[in-house]
Amino acid sequence: xxxxxxxxxxxxxxxxxxxxxxxxxxxxxxxxxxxxxxxxxxxxxxxxxxxxxxxxxxxxxxxxxxxxxxxxxxxxxxxxxxxxxxxxxxxxxxxxxxxxxxxxxxxxxxxxxxxxxxxxxxxxxxxxxxxxxxxxxxxxxxxxxxxxxxxxxxxxxxxxxxxxxxxxxxxxxxxxxxxxxxxxxxxxxxxxxxxxxxxxxxxxxxxxxxxxxxxxxxxxxxxxxxxxxxxxxxxxxxxxxxxxxxxxxxxxxxxxxxxxxxxxxxxxxxxxxxxxxxxxxxxxxxxxxxxxx
Numbered sequence: 001x002x003x004x005x006x007x008x009x010x011x012x013x014x015x016x017x018x019x020x021x022x023x024x025x026x027x028x029x030x031x032x033x034x035x036x037x038x039x040x041x042x043x044x045x046x047x048x049x050x051x052x053x054x055x056x057x058x059x060x061x062x063x064x065x066x067x068x069x070x071x072x073x074x075x076x077x078x079x080x081x082x083x084x085x086x087x088x089x090x091x092x093x094x095x096x097x098x099x100x101x102x103x104x105x106x107x108x109x110x111x112x113x114x115x116x117x118x119x120x121x122x123x124x125x126x127x128x129x130x131x132x133x134x135x136x137x138x139x140x141x142x143x144x145x146x147x148x149x150x151x152x153x154x155x156x157x158x159x160x161x162x163x164x165x166x167x168x169x170x171x172x173x174x175x176x177x178x179x180x181x182x183x184x185x186x187x188x189x190x191x192x193x194x195x196x197x198x199x200x201x202x203x204x205x206x207x208x209x210x211x212x213x214x215x216x217x218x219x220x221x222x223x224x225x226x227x228x229x230x231x232x233x234x235x236x237x238x239x240x241x242x243x244x245x246x247x248x249x250x251x252x253x254x255x256x257x258x259x260x261x262x263x264x265x266x267x268x269x270x271x272x273x274x275x276x277x278x279x280x281x282x283x284x285x286x287x288x289x290x291x292x293x
Contacts, residue, residue: 007068008284012042012277015270016070017087017201017230017258020046021136022054023074024146026263028136029058032270033065039271043068043280045089045258050075050105052093053140062292069292070283074201075191076105079184079217082209084200086187087230087256090287091196098194101182106142108180113143119175120148120168125155144179145169146265161265188224195288199228199256204240212240215247222251227286232257232273254282 006012019025020032027035029046036044046058046069055071062069072089091098117128126148134150135141149164158164168175182190184200191198200221203213218226229244230236236244248255257275259268284291 006277007042008277008281009042010276010278012280013040013271013274014043014045014070014277014280015041015259015261015273016045016072016089016256016275016280016283017047017074017233017273018044018261018270019048019074019265020054020058020263022051022140023048023142024144024262024265026136026265029054030061030064031263032261033058033061033067033069035270037065037067041271041274042277043070045070045072045087047072047074047087047089047258049073049142049144050102050109051140051142052102053137055093059292066293068280070280070287071289071292073102075101075187076179076181077184077187078181079213079221082211082213082217083179083181084184084213085202086184086191087199087201087258088187088191089197089199089283090289090291091191091194092288093194095194097190101186101190105181110143112177112180113145113148116145116175116177117148117151124152124157124168126151126157130155146262150265162267184221185224188221188226192225197227197254197283197286198225199230199254200226201230201258202233202235202260203229204237204244205233205235206237206240208235215243218247219251222247222253226253228254228256228283230258231255232275233260234268234273235260254279256283
């Protein structure tokens, strides 16, 4: 059996949700690929927030280490009163609809983050310059709350990023400003127009949302072409995994898993939740750009 076939076997382990310095991770795409191979995974997906800026480097790393990589992004969206993260895989990055959506979202994120920092600076030792110092890839990085958290850690306000997110970086904080985002319906239309695959990430994460997507909301998105649901994620409770699995089986959706790895930015361990090679194969078959290398 070839290496490619082994990667797509039922017992192969793919981590389909990982972040790098091009959004809020602490490692480069090269380090992601190297660590994924060393950990014993058979494949990995890069899914930085609202960007594909890390794709060139991850392609070089995939060839260097001869390790399979699915290119993707995690897109922040909203559905009624719920914030929804959507994993978009193997879409055409040259599609004008995608380019426009990401450009709009990233600029809105930057403005929102700066406004939060200016408000925090009235009470804490933080500045916009200190936040930008935490950004790993300059203006190619999607800037957000994790970079604020890192600046607060650097200033000694908190011991680590998780503490900052439990404190003034939380969505319950008086400094919090919601992320300006497209709707879930817009994301599905946009990504499908670019030939990609759309999966809702951690839809059962109660701690992330006081109000989860309902079965009816998910089924509406399925009718619009939603491809899958992320089942295996540390923030999905066992009850929510069961609920989401039943919806996925009923409608024939792809059922994915991933660690939501951010390097040192979160306690999540690379490969702590995975999907099988058959799931990765289904994503590759549906996408419009090839698997790397």
